[in-house]
Amino acid sequence: MSKPLAIITGATGGIGEAIARRLAQDNWRCLLVARSESALHALRYQLGDEHLFLALDLNDEAAPITIAQHAEAQGGATLLVNNAGLNQMLPFENTPPNLMRKQLQVNLLAPMLLTQMLLPQLKSCQGTVVNIGSAFGAIGYPYQSAYCASKFGLRGFSEALSRELDGVVAIKYLAPRATDTQINDAQVRAMNTALGNKMDSPQQVAEIFMQLLNSKQRRKAVGFPEKLFARINGLLPELVDSAIIKQLKTIKSFLGSRESSL
Template identity: 30%
Template structure:
């Protein structure tokens, strides 16, 4: 059998980097993408240490031309992992609506741009789409209004797309990490500025930040978070919804009773079978 190809977005650090290396170790041809390929050093070093190779390509998920250029170079594609994203801290009264739009561009519309461009290749390969969302795509969290809104949107879009894509042989899944020890949180800019300007929200924000520090003290590693993603790439019948840790499962269980998404998919799939 020919080697299968997976394209992974946001691979310069964290879950994306770990997924790229793990998939390559499992025999996949990995197209590892990132906005700035000058930041590929950590990925390439990790791949070399693991004794594997990955193909690095530039991709800005918010730029349709960049997406088209990246996908145009592929002859086949068996799987797409939408991992690129950005956190955001703030609350509505104290930020501009344009700030919220910017969060949606990266975390929601970026996923749509890449998935839309990939679907013709994925249909041809009877492949799959795996999108990294968050436990924040299930449970809304204080001072994460824009981020959670974007992740809720991704989950709703993919849950709606899944039965439609299944009719043409493409499996769709979402992955919900909780706290992961990576650069993702440190890359959320402006925390001190937001706290300094919090005004009447200062006590609530201070409490939230303390809780977040405690949660990330027990964070899982990017490698542990990547394992379920690679599992979805290789599963014969991938679940629609997967959490990456016991903590994430317990957290989302406060809202979800259909833990793996099978009941919703069975119901909506029957509507169009």
């Protein structure tokens, strides 16, 4: 019996690569999707020849079709991991409209379109979709307006579709907190230290991903006190307003025009 096929977008980023490695250990075949062909080739070489890769940009309208066709040629996907994402920390008034569109496209619209394109394959095997969100999908954070909008949207999409496809396809949502990947440069690490924010390793996130995947849970948030903070934000957002506004001066001191692939 051939191994089930998992599609991972953003597969060469810190979290995406860790998830791909962990899935490969659990006898999944991976279709690795990212923009850099050289990085994909290197990862596939390490994982083994049974794994596949596609170098493409999720901003391309043809990307979902191309991915679905490649998966179909391999017998169909059993798992889709919508992990690719873009983030840039900027004041909203200085955020270029094209950057807002790009973040919403990659972080929200691309996962929706790819999920829709793959639904026939996933329905045929009662497969699973795991959308990789963020703690900022439950907590609006200053200088992250477009990113928060995209991740709030991804969380809402996951919740709605999970209820719509109950018993047909499992739709799950994983919300990591700050993660120790290459996208976090010295400036960002210094800001997290100054704010007392903990950072998880990609491997830790991948282990939690596997726990979610192999459970009946539909959603999982990573880390304490972030999980508690998100719950409080849902119930008493005024308390969170005060706590975050007190951080503004520190956050402003670390602002930079940084764009990253998660």
